[in-house]
Amino acid sequence: MSYHPVASSRDLAGRHVFQACLLGQDIALWRADDGTVNAWENRCPHRGVRLSLGVNLGDRLMCRYHGWRYDSGSGACSHIPAHPEGPIPATLCARRFPVIEAGGLVFVALGDDTAALPTLPETAIPLRALPVGRPAEAIAAALAGAGLAAAGPLHFAETQGGATVHLLIQPASGTTCVIHGLADMSAEALPLQRHMSRLMESRRRAWEARP
Amino acid sequence: MGFKMTETGGIDPDTWNRWHVVGCHDELPDDGARATRLLGRAITVERRGSGAEVRLTGGGALPVKVAYGYVWSSLGTPGPLFELPEHAEADRRNLNGCSFFVRTSPPRAIENFLDMAHFPFVHTGILGEEAHPDVKDYDVAISTDGREVVASNCHFYQPKAAAASTGGVDVTYRYRVPHPWCAILYKDSPAKPGRSDVIALFVQPCGEEEIVANLALFILDDDTPLPALRRFQQQIFVQDKPILENQMPRRLPLYPRADSPVRADKASIAYRRWLRQLGTSFGVLS
Numbered sequence: 001m002s003y004h005p006v007a008s009s010r011d012l013a014g015r016h017v018f019q020a021c022l023l024g025q026d027i028a029l030w031r032a033d034d035g036t037v038n039a040w041e042n043r044c045p046h047r048g049v050r051l052s053l054g055v056n057l058g059d060r061l062m063c064r065y066h067g068w069r070y071d072s073g074s075g076a077c078s079h080i081p082a083h084p085e086g087p088i089p090a091t092l093c094a095r096r097f098p099v100i101e102a103g104g105l106v107f108v109a110l111g112d113d114t115a116a117l118p119t120l121p122e123t124a125i126p127l128r129a130l131p132v133g134r135p136a137e138a139i140a141a142a143l144a145g146a147g148l149a150a151a152g153p154l155h156f157a158e159t160q161g162g163a164t165v166h167l168l169i170q171p172a173s174g175t176t177c178v179i180h181g182l183a184d185m186s187a188e189a190l191p192l193q194r195h196m197s198r199l200m201e202s203r204r205r206a207w208e209a210r211p
Numbered sequence: 212m213g214f215k216m217t218e219t220g221g222i223d224p225d226t227w228n229r230w231h232v233v234g235c236h237d238e239l240p241d242d243g244a245r246a247t248r249l250l251g252r253a254i255t256v257e258r259r260g261s262g263a264e265v266r267l268t269g270g271g272a273l274p275v276k277v278a279y280g281y282v283w284s285s286l287g288t289p290g291p292l293f294e295l296p297e298h299a300e301a302d303r304r305n306l307n308g309c310s311f312f313v314r315t316s317p318p319r320a321i322e323n324f325l326d327m328a329h330f331p332f333v334h335t336g337i338l339g340e341e342a343h344p345d346v347k348d349y350d351v352a353i354s355t356d357g358r359e360v361v362a363s364n365c366h367f368y369q370p371k372a373a374a375a376s377t378g379g380v381d382v383t384y385r386y387r388v389p390h391p392w393c394a395i396l397y398k399d400s401p402a403k404p405g406r407s408d409v410i411a412l413f414v415q416p417c418g419e420e421e422i423v424a425n426l427a428l429f430i431l432d433d434d435t436p437l438p439a440l441r442r443f444q445q446q447i448f449v450q451d452k453p454i455l456e457n458q459m460p461r462r463l464p465l466y467p468r469a470d471s472p473v474r475a476d477k478a479s480i481a482y483r484r485w486l487r488q489l490g491t492s493f494g495v496l497s
């Protein structure tokens with residue numbers, strides 16, 4: 001299972017818990033105060049409440065339902081308030097996914113044998129993520145059909161406003177995807193961001209109108 | 212006479228042949244029928260004086276019963292409804308505290324109602340507080356006739372146990388689950404020491420993942436005005452609703468190791484075991 005983009009680095013603000021979906025798998029993403037990014041199954045091991053409802057305590061995530069706490073990094077449960085004296089079963093742990101931050105995006109793999117990351121520009125500016133109500137493969141086919149260069153099965157590049165723009169497709173579910181854009185440039189991003197926003201909106205209208 | 216699941220659209224016999232709540236009698240419209248759902252079927256519920264009429268939409272009449280202030284119906288051949296004798300006690304106020312539509316399965320709502328460990332985190336400052344999160348050991352059993360689950364000797368510190376409370380108290384709870392989707396709570400009355408307020412959750416199973424949760428009050432409180440009583444119940448339930456709607460999977464898992472219960476979850480463990488004994492398949496994952 002390879003890495004897919006699921007968020008931009010900026011989505012993981014301090015003390016926030018971000019919810020993402022990859023191939024139908026609901027994921028809770030959160031950044032600890034020391035910078036560690038955690039990507040966990042969005043389901044508390046205790047009674048199944050989404051961890052994205054929880055509280056990012058800086059070094060642990062607290063579930064909203066019964067206050068169980070899970071450590072950043074290991075995902076191990078370290079506190080069960082109903083039984084403060086313990087013991088906590090050693091196997092009690094949030095289910096973790098491999099996660100990497102690169103080029104201003106956050107990538108998650110659902111399996112353990114992770115293939116290499118896509119090659120990304122050094123100084124890239126993330127563009128606004130665009131959810132599309134069509135499967136990732138259909139969008140990949142549409143982008144290939146429009147003449148964009150394929151850098152991977154779900155990774156395309158084109159030149160817009162004098163910059164190279166990378167489009168990476170997150171297969172969210174069987175019927176939806178999110179397109180993450182990276183513009184290879186260092187300064188004067190705003191006009192290009194506006195241009196890309198309009199261009200991607202109009203592409204989305206065309207894609208969603210033609211099922 | 213054999214029971215054929217094909218005749219019930221796959222609904223298990225216990226669920227098919229039970230009474231289910233389909234509305235609060237007082238709150239039915241004065242004229243005309245109210246459209247709602249029962250076990251995935253469209254039905255209409257209409258008041259007829261002190262009685263009611265329930266029909267499959269575009270179809271025949273269903274069994275009907277008015278009890279404890281609510282209208283009950285069934286798709287099959289129901290036996291007697293469980294007993295709730297406190298309803299008839301002359302000094303109680305009986306009322307519907309609130310009714311909420313919730314996108315979850317009926318048993319998820321019952322488990323939430325039986326759960327004390329969430330009070331400090333979900334009902335902070337009302338039914339619990341973070342400084343007192345520990346759940347002391349309590350007793351739980353399936354009755355010998357197999358007809359209900361009972362949890363007793365439940366003790367919990369509550370900052371504001373009821374609408375009439377004036378301060379924090381250690382309350383004693385007892386729970387009965389006499390129906391897969393109905394649970395009854397007996398809790399110390401702040402007004403009449405030695406007796407219990409009775410709060411019941413009657414869940415209307417609209418579908419496997421959609422319910423109406425009705426909170427019925429049978430309480431010893433002559434003073435608190437009705438709006439304040441309702442507001443108290445609503446305030447608590449709006450805190451539970453987002454939790455219930457974000458509990459995955461929506462259907463209650465009955466298979467082993469679906470999640471990680473601890474001692475505080477004894478009531479839910481017994482409740483799940485009881486559902487397995489009943490052969491319930493509606494709203495659960497086996």
Ligand code: FES
Pocket residue numbers: 044045046047048049063064065066067068
């Ligand atoms: S469901 Fe998360 S702590 Fe209970």
Ligand SMILES: [Fe+2]
Pocket residue numbers: 323329333334447451
């Ligand atoms: Fe609650």
